Amino acid sequence: MWVIELGFSPDPVRLAARPAHRTRLAALHRDGVVRMAGPLAGDDGALIIMDAPDRETVEAVLAADPYLATPGVELLHIRQWQPFLQ
Structure with missing residues (x-):
């Protein structure tokens, strides 16, 4: 599993x-690739x-999302995660 953290600015774009x-x-959730996603409090x-x-697969999925190239969106972290409860 992987945790991806994005940072946002209030850019209207x-x-x-x-x-x-x-x-x-x-769509990625329906395919089982994304397990959960959502904004942090305060947006x-x-x-x-x-x-x-x-990680290469994660980076390929992220690279195909034009949102990450949008002004106001910053990729902060990609970290591998090993949950013991699901």
């Missing part, structure tokens, strides 16, 4: 791009929990 990003995340960032075999 980001807000306009968010619906397409959420639609994409919902200054978000977490995505992804089930992927390796």
Whole structure:
């Protein structure tokens, strides 16, 4: 499993791009790739929990999401996570 942390600024371009990003995340969730995703309180960032075999796969999924190239969105961290409860 992988934890992806995004940071947000209040740029209105980001807000306009968010619906397409959420639609994409919902499709990845249906496919079992994204387990959970959502904004942090205060809407200054978000977490995505992804089930992927390796970091290269995570990076490929993220690279295919135009939201991450949108002004106001910053990829802060990609960290492997080993949950013991699900």
